[in-house]
Amino acid sequence: MTPNHELALPAGTQIDCFEIRTVLGTGGFGITYGAYDNRLERRVAIKEYFPSGLAFRGTDGTTLHLGSQTDGDAYEYGLKRFLEEGRVLAKFREPSIVRVTQFLEANGTAYLVMDYEDGEALSSHLERVVTLDEIEIRDIVVPVLEGLSIVHSKHYLHRDIKPSNIFLRKTGPAVLLDFGAARRALEEQSSAMTVMLTPGYAPFEQYSKGDKQGPWSDIYALGATMYHCIVGAAPTPATDRLTSIYDDEPDPVVIALKIIAPRCSPVFIKTIEWMLKPHAKDRPKDAQAVLNVLRPIHEGGVKKRQPEARTIMATDTEVDILLPEGAAETVFMPRGSGAPFVCSPDMVAALEKVLEEFVGGLARRVVAPAVTKAANFDELTSFLAGFILTDGSQARFTDKVNALREAQREGSLPGVSEGDRQRIESPPEEPLLDLDEQELKTAERSLAHHIGPIARIIVKRAHAECTTRDAFYDRLAEELTDPAERDEFLGSVG
Numbered sequence: 001m002t003p004n005h006e007l008a009l010p011a012g013t014q015i016d017c018f019e020i021r022t023v024l025g026t027g028g029f030g031i032t033y034g035a036y037d038n039r040l041e042r043r044v045a046i047k048e049y050f051p052s053g054l055a056f057r058g059t060d061g062t063t064l065h066l067g068s069q070t071d072g073d074a075y076e077y078g079l080k081r082f083l084e085e086g087r088v089l090a091k092f093r094e095p096s097i098v099r100v101t102q103f104l105e106a107n108g109t110a111y112l113v114m115d116y117e118d119g120e121a122l123s124s125h126l127e128r129v130v131t132l133d134e135i136e137i138r139d140i141v142v143p144v145l146e147g148l149s150i151v152h153s154k155h156y157l158h159r160d161i162k163p164s165n166i167f168l169r170k171t172g173p174a175v176l177l178d179f180g181a182a183r184r185a186l187e188e189q190s191s192a193m194t195v196m197l198t199p200g201y202a203p204f205e206q207y208s209k210g211d212k213q214g215p216w217s218d219i220y221a222l223g224a225t226m227y228h229c230i231v232g233a234a235p236t237p238a239t240d241r242l243t244s245i246y247d248d249e250p251d252p253v254v255i256a257l258k259i260i261a262p263r264c265s266p267v268f269i270k271t272i273e274w275m276l277k278p279h280a281k282d283r284p285k286d287a288q289a290v291l292n293v294l295r296p297i298h299e300g301g302v303k304k305r306q307p308e309a310r311t312i313m314a315t316d317t318e319v320d321i322l323l324p325e326g327a328a329e330t331v332f333m334p335r336g337s338g339a340p341f342v343c344s345p346d347m348v349a350a351l352e353k354v355l356e357e358f359v360g361g362l363a364r365r366v367v368a369p370a371v372t373k374a375a376n377f378d379e380l381t382s383f384l385a386g387f388i389l390t391d392g393s394q395a396r397f398t399d400k401v402n403a404l405r406e407a408q409r410e411g412s413l414p415g416v417s418e419g420d421r422q423r424i425e426s427p428p429e430e431p432l433l434d435l436d437e438q439e440l441k442t443a444e445r446s447l448a449h450h451i452g453p454i455a456r457i458i459v460k461r462a463h464a465e466c467t468t469r470d471a472f473y474d475r476l477a478e479e480l481t482d483p484a485e486r487d488e489f490l491g492s493v494g
Contacts, residue, residue, distance in 0.1 A: 223275025
């Protein structure tokens with residue numbers, strides 16, 4: 001039985017100088033409360049040690065009692081580790097690690113007093129927005145990795161990283177919550193406790209009490225959290241992934257990442273894939289190894305308005321993530337503030353012809369407008385490839401575009417007809433549908449609820465094809481064969 005609101009301390013309960021006011025969250029090993037420090041006159045969060053299956057609340061409404069005397073040793077061992085967790089966390093001052101300011105024992109259990117943070121859990125945020133883009137994910141994950149690298153350097157693990165344990169402050173970096181020292185202690189000691197984990201986020205080694213866990217286990221869980229943010233759902237559980245691999249079937253996680261790849265930089269996708277390797281030996285050894293890859297591109301993204309390039313050195317296992325075998329370095333060129341990207345009418349017409357092979361007449365509506373927004377040819381190619389539904393077709397399109405670029409360098413690019421030149425250089429006779437970014441994201445989230453991440457491409461294509469708002473939403477609704485789902489979707493976008 002998991003502790004719930006009925007088993008929580010009632011509002012108004014006094015613990016030392018702290019007054020319990022509300023329940024912030026519950027889990028298999030404790031309850032977290034919002035409370036008020038009457039001595040310092042400030043809000044705090046308090047975590048109560050309350051292991052499910054081992055204890056129950058007494059008739060006084062506050063004291064915990066053992067469910068069975070045979071579990072006494074396990075309960076006391078878990079309690080000891082819970083307090084050790086508090087002592088360890090109290091030593092950390094990293095902004096992305098939850099800060100413990102006090103710990104105390106009362107009512108047959110123990111409590112950790114932590115800073116109160118204003119914001120929401122990443123899981124709650126994802127329930128509303130479904131997915132995040134790469135920059136948003138890096139903004140969350142890089143500070144968490146910086147804190148986690150300190151934790152790992154002190155030979156400490158989190159053991160339960162997932163969206164509900166990452167808290168998004170209204171101001172400041174994300175915070176990593178709910179370290180699992182007591183959780184692991186109870187799993188090791190108690191016959192009443194089964195292995196507690198979260199499928200999708202837990203690595204394979206966490207399913208067995210005998211398998212060695214380490215920083216690489218936290219890395220898998222954080223990679224799974226990043227996957228959820230970009231795909232819109234947790235990865236396939238590690239046990240099912242290994243079953244697929246052993247049956248010589250494709251890894252569903254790798255397939256999903258390939259579909260999502262056009263939305264992100266290659267390094268970012270490869271890093272998630274690296275973090276989610278099924279076998280521990282194939283993953284980054286700790287948080288610092290991931291930081292060595294993500295921090296440079298994150299800093300490069302922050303400075304992308306500056307014209308200078310940034311060189312990223314790759315060593316040891318990171319070489320396989322960033323570069324082909326045998327390479328030593330790579331250069332990422334941030335978008336500059338100099339002259340805009342220029343694409344000749346001949347090239348625009350050639351790109352339209354190539355894209356038309358994959359998406360039909362839509363090509364003529366999207367290529368020329370895309371040129372005005374792209375920073376360089378690679379960005380233009382990636383954007384146009386996003387209108388193509390399958391990764392194999394996207395790869396063929398990219399190969400054809402590269403052939404066009406080579407022809408342009410050799411001066412053998414076909415010329416454009418006068419009619420096409422005038423069309424390309426003149427504004428379209430039929431105005432494009434004018435929907436703001438927020439409405440497009442809402443449409444994408446609503447459609448993704450029914451058909452998954454492919455909704456992004458469907459929305460993008462419908463926006464380019466349709467000239468009225470009604471036609472746009474009717475086009476999206478055509479993707480839903482179930483009348484009830486179609487009505488729900490149209491109702492949600494109103």
